[in-house]
Amino acid sequence: MTPDPYEARLVARFRDGDVRALETLFDRYADRALGLAVRLTETREDAEEVAQEAFVRAFRHARTLEGTPTGGFGPWLFAIVRNLAADKRRQLRLPTLSLSAPGAEHLAEDGPTPAEEVLRRAERAALLSALDGLPEEWKTVLTLCDLLDVPHAEAAQVLGRSPAAAKSLHYRARRALRDAYAQTWGEEP
Amino acid sequence: MTCHEMRDLMGPYVDDDLPIETRRRVEAHLLVCRDCAWESQTLHIARQHLRENLGEVVASDAFRARTLGRLLSDNPHVSEPEAPAVDPAQYRLPIRM
Numbered sequence: 001m002t003p004d005p006y007e008a009r010l011v012a013r014f015r016d017g018d019v020r021a022l023e024t025l026f027d028r029y030a031d032r033a034l035g036l037a038v039r040l041t042e043t044r045e046d047a048e049e050v051a052q053e054a055f056v057r058a059f060r061h062a063r064t065l066e067g068t069p070t071g072g073f074g075p076w077l078f079a080i081v082r083n084l085a086a087d088k089r090r091q092l093r094l095p096t097l098s099l100s101a102p103g104a105e106h107l108a109e110d111g112p113t114p115a116e117e118v119l120r121r122a123e124r125a126a127l128l129s130a131l132d133g134l135p136e137e138w139k140t141v142l143t144l145c146d147l148l149d150v151p152h153a154e155a156a157q158v159l160g161r162s163p164a165a166a167k168s169l170h171y172r173a174r175r176a177l178r179d180a181y182a183q184t185w186g187e188e189p
Numbered sequence: 190m191t192c193h194e195m196r197d198l199m200g201p202y203v204d205d206d207l208p209i210e211t212r213r214r215v216e217a218h219l220l221v222c223r224d225c226a227w228e229s230q231t232l233h234i235a236r237q238h239l240r241e242n243l244g245e246v247v248a249s250d251a252f253r254a255r256t257l258g259r260l261l262s263d264n265p266h267v268s269e270p271e272a273p274a275v276d277p278a279q280y281r282l283p284i285r286m
Binding site: 014017018019021022023026030031034035038039048051052055056059060063120123124127128131142146147167168170171174175177178181182 | 199200201203231232234235236238239240242243244245246247248252253255256257259260261263264266267268
């Protein structure tokens with residue numbers, strides 16, 4: 001896949017020493033890299049550690065290699081996030097995700113009623129539980145494609161598969177999530 | 190269109206990633222096949238719930254500052270780009286008072 005020309009220019013400018021190119025690349029990917037790390041690790045703290053280390057390694061790679069990272073900066077960065085998250089899980093010997101993932105504690109003041117909020121939390125807990133039970137590769141493709149809007153071609157690079165295989169994997173993962181979600185939701189008291 | 194053909198098209202259909210003509214054929218099939226219609230609707234719902242409930246992770250200012258600080262110290266070759274030298278004469282208007 002050909003990297004985005006604007007991004008390729010940013011990488012070249014970063015390599016030439018332009019701090020603004022570094023900041024722009026970081027801004028483009030900060031939320032998404034952290035978003036992927038949050039879904040693949042146990043705590044927000046672990047996710048931030050993984051995302052930060054992934055950025056450091058991705059920029060080192062961009063600085064030292066000739067040419068743009070193959071296929072673009074984003075897929076490279078996401079692949080590093082994925083690998084580091086797997087290392088983190090191995091260290092902790094824990095499955096991925098907790099039910100107290102970030103965001104659940106922040107309630108808007110003029111938001112839903114308490115009953116709606118209870119329902120939303122239960123729904124969220126059921127979804128997290130369903131996602132938690134999926135194989136890591138399925139969770140990764142769902143996070144990349146459904147939550148972070150990463151195109152299949154780029155997700156394929158992160159997963160080390162062809163775009164067609166990534167699409168097929170995405171479909172199977174979504175079906176599995178639906179079935180697990182329905183099962184978990186059905187088990188809620 | 191058969192249910193077997195639909196199997197390959199369901200994912201792209203849910204992602205709104207089909208050419209118009211194929212999409213029309215898929216939708217014609219969904220009107221007459223309850224199983225495929227159920228499959229399509231539940232996949233749409235699963236995707237929608239996923240996005241609504243888990244979709245947004247925002248990097249905090251503290252994370253941004255910490256990570257940028259580390260990136261800057263790890264990449265000492267980067268610096269502010271130098272402003273181009275400006276010749277004041279280029280801004281002089283070609284008129285005489």
